[in-house]
């Protein structure tokens with residue numbers, strides 16, 4: 001059965017495009033019911049028909065809470081089964097997270113728990129890491145701290161810059177997000193006492209992505 005997904009975006013939208021491509025190719029059995037943004041000028045919004053778009057400039061709201069409430073109401077109006085943050089760069093408030101908790105995922109460009117927040121590629125290089133990657137995690141009130149569902153790992157190469165690392169990581173992010181959303185909507189992910197389970201087993205370690213784009217339990 002096709003499940004309903006809403007996607008939050010702030011920028012260029014290449015991860016959103018990966019989801020759209022997978023839906024079109026039939027590899028992701030999802031119904032995209034809304035694309036929502038805190039940036040009315042986000043190029044990502046242009047990737048979907050106007051009827052699916054919602055955006056508002058947070059600065060036009062009296063305070064942060066009011067924007068969050070409006071965003072949450074707009075998401076709820078789409079009746080999504082899952083809400084996916086795909087390059088959504090504004091911190092979500094606790095009320096928003098509670099409303100969609102357990103069905104709210106984010107893609108983050110680091111091997112969490114390393115490098116929560118911004119400038120992840122530069123921080124991995126500065127630390128001398130030999131591996132870098134991306135994570136899809138459940139969103140909880142603490143920034144980038146929710147259970148990690150899945151990760152993809154790439155090598156750091158000699159001469160890498162933050163920009164080259166970001167460019168090399170991006171297609172792997174797309175595969176990771178698509179596979180993670182497919183898993184999320186498959187019904188194989190459940191939650192008990194606020195802890196995620198996959199195929200009935202507690203998700204103690206992130207799943208890993210193989211070169212064919214499939215997720216498997218990491219050894």
Ligand code: GAR
Pocket residue numbers: 010011012013014015016044086087088089107108109117134173
């Ligand atoms: C992606 O690299 C995503 O991992 C990152 O923003 C980029 C969005 O690109 N997200 C974060 O940093 C969230 N903290 P896109 O707009 O082309 O999908």
